[in-house]
Amino acid sequence: MGEYAKNTTVSSELSRLEIERVLIRYGADNFAYATANGKALIGFCMSGRQIKFILPLPRREEFELTPTGRQRTEKSQYDAWEQACRQRWRALKLVIQAKLEAVECGISEFDTEFMANIVLPGGQTVGQFMIPQIERAYTAGEMPAMLPMLEG
Numbered sequence: 405m406g407e408y409a410k411n412t413t414v415s416s417e418l419s420r421l422e423i424e425r426v427l428i429r430y431g432a433d434n435f436a437y438a439t440a441n442g443k444a445l446i447g448f449c450m451s452g453r454q455i456k457f458i459l460p461l462p463r464r465e466e467f468e469l470t471p472t473g474r475q476r477t478e479k480s481q482y483d484a485w486e487q488a489c490r491q492r493w494r495a496l497k498l499v500i501q502a503k504l505e506a507v508e509c510g511i512s513e514f515d516t517e518f519m520a521n522i523v524l525p526g527g528q529t530v531g532q533f534m535i536p537q538i539e540r541a542y543t544a545g546e547m548p549a550m551l552p553m554l555e556g
Contacts, residue, residue, distance in 0.1 A: 409494035410487075419493035420446070423500055430504040446496070447523070451514040454523040459496050462488045 414422075424435055427448050432455075436447035444459040467484040470476055476484065503517040515522070520531030537548045 406491075406495070408498065409491045412487075412490050412494050414490060414494060416486075416489050416493045419490070419497050420444075423493075423497045426497065426501050426504065430508065444493075450518075453515070453518065455518050455521045456523050456529055457496065457500070457521055459492055461492055 420437065423446060427435070427450070430450070432448040432450040434447075434449040434454075436445070438445040439461075442463050443461055445456060446459070447454065447456045449455070462485060464481060464485045467481045467488070468476060470480075503512075506512040507514050507517055520529060520534075522530045524530060524533060541547055
């Protein structure tokens, strides 16, 4: 795990709320949230786009042992897992806020900053769609085939 916010005491719930407040301040609306074992989702609309961030979260089982290999108590395991989740939520807030500020200051454009997280009509993000194609292009050494032109 990274160093950023590794000792934060800010709860995951408060970080999520802070993310929403930041997004509202920059003009986002239509928020969605979901959690599942090992991940959380934040979705919102902004600049005519639907945006989705999937936040990978650690599983509690990953904290059964201390870094030195000793068995943790159930409470210690929960505390370590919760700390790791808090750290991830703080990092997500930092990422989103930095992207929004870069757009606001004219350093970048909205679509450039959020491209990987823009939701396509089928529900997949641009990143989920493109990453396998980029890998194939590098492996094969050639560009992916173009989509057939639609006549209309």
